[in-house]
Amino acid sequence: MSSKLLAGKVALVTGAGRGVGKGIALELAAAGASVVVNDIGTSTTGEGADLNPAQTVVAEILAAGGQAVADSNSVADWDQAHAMVQTALDSFGRIDIVVNNAGILRDTIFHKMTREEYEMVINVNLNGVFYVSRAAAPHFKAQNGGSYIHITSSSGLVGNFGQANYAAAKLGVVALSKSIAMDMQRFNVRSNAVAPWAWTRMVNTIPAETEEQKKRVEGLKKLVPEKIAPFVAALASEGASAVTGQVFGVRNNEIYLFSQSRPIRTAHTSDGWTPESVIERVFPMFENDFYPLHRSGDVFTWDPV
Template sequence: MTIRFDDRVAIVTGAGNGLGREHALALAKRGAKVVVNDLGGDVSGAGGSATAAEAVVAEIVAAGGEAIANGANVCKVDEVEAMVQAAMDKWGRIDILVNNAGILRDKTFTKMEHSNFNMVVDVHLTGSMNCTKAVWDIMRDQGFGRIVMTTSSSGLYGNFGQANYGSAKMGVVGLMNTLCLEGAKYNINVNCLSPCAATRMTEGLMPQEALDLLKPELVTPAVLYLVSDEGPNRTILAAGAGHFARAVVNETEGLAFAEGEATAENIAANWDAIANSEQKELKAGGEQTMKFLQHAAAANGVKLG
């Protein structure tokens, strides 16, 4: 089966360069009409220019596709809403949103200014929320939507000097975890991409032979799958160098103590059983609550319900 996006309309943020550019080109090649959004700033978020977005649009049009350029700052609600309205005015629907726009302002935590922490969180996390909020009711009303948040191994696992970036990137996972529950009955799937690619953000961090393997276009197939009609919901799909893997947050079964035995000392004495018992993926916060209640009821001889 060939995945196509004929009659679908997609918005890709940060699509003037790197990963976003590849996502936009690939969606258009497979039939989507694409809003190529890019503020046109540098890696730190400074400056702005329409040149990069317009160049991507020109590539798409030259190949026979349909696209429009947009320079909205994802941090500004009015600009994001105007971008969405422009897409609606031109094509009448929005089916796909790829939240890709991002910046870097790396420093160790002791040297990081509040403004640089807040700005990175604003672009990655709040910017993703702004764009998602602007298309949410459209997708709900039309009974279809596919949304991708861009997370990172820095958020999932940590990375030195990236407290701001890692916080924002784990934040979008939390955003996905709730929105996928709220959107499911409206056929809105919300997923996360965790990419590893050679872009402006990774220049100088690895030897050239490694960067040559990390082509951005080798990540984009993950996006195409996530936003397809038959794509998953609530999935963190990691992608890099043609390798794809699913990242999962698991919780151990743990150990319950009767009320009088629930002490710090008993946690310490039974740490291996708590930390290394069987793991499983929970699909909603309420599942953890029910697990705790069931174990607590058994430990205290209480019958629930």
């Protein structure tokens, strides 16, 4: 095992059976934390259940000399979210770190998206973050400390095609994280969001039909999910005690701090606005600063380093 930056801490990592979540669980354990490895083992679209991935990660942690238990509760259910926090308390006596990583995809172009496709993604990717975070909140408050790390996505921060449900959830996670940071600051509780770039089962669903798409997918395959974990471990530690309410990105060996929405232009009139004067004056004033309909790949155009 490596440095014991998180010795004595107890972490819950959702969706920790594979990909980014697995890398985070292993890294937190290597840093000395006891880890609840939560994963119900569904497909990328949320079907089925298989506890083997979570148990395999636990076995790997135990073999390396760490402490871990598997948990198969669903983040998309209030009672089960509380049950997974209880797993941490029953197994290790406390909870200090929550990593909200679990997520599913139901990619569909907006005008064809069904209510079920929308609600399933919102239930797991946004409601699940609230349920698990809320379940841990009284314990963080009582012990006057805790760290939330929520996995967001450039699909929400920038935009992507065919992901209205996923983008809405992931940008919602950013707002939820900021609200948690504000509301629980007085209890020494921190909350941050991290957007990971990594080749995982979920990214593997990206279509690769045109030459341009194939080139992008080949670039994405260079993104190693384990590269996300060291930053998350640092963010969970006391070394990040002053870091809260922020939005970060990790892409191989690059770490980003994202901007947050602030006014960039203003228009004022002493006479008040009419629809006609808005059209005549405001839109032309603002036009140069309008954001184009960028997708994530339009913004992050350079090869991973």
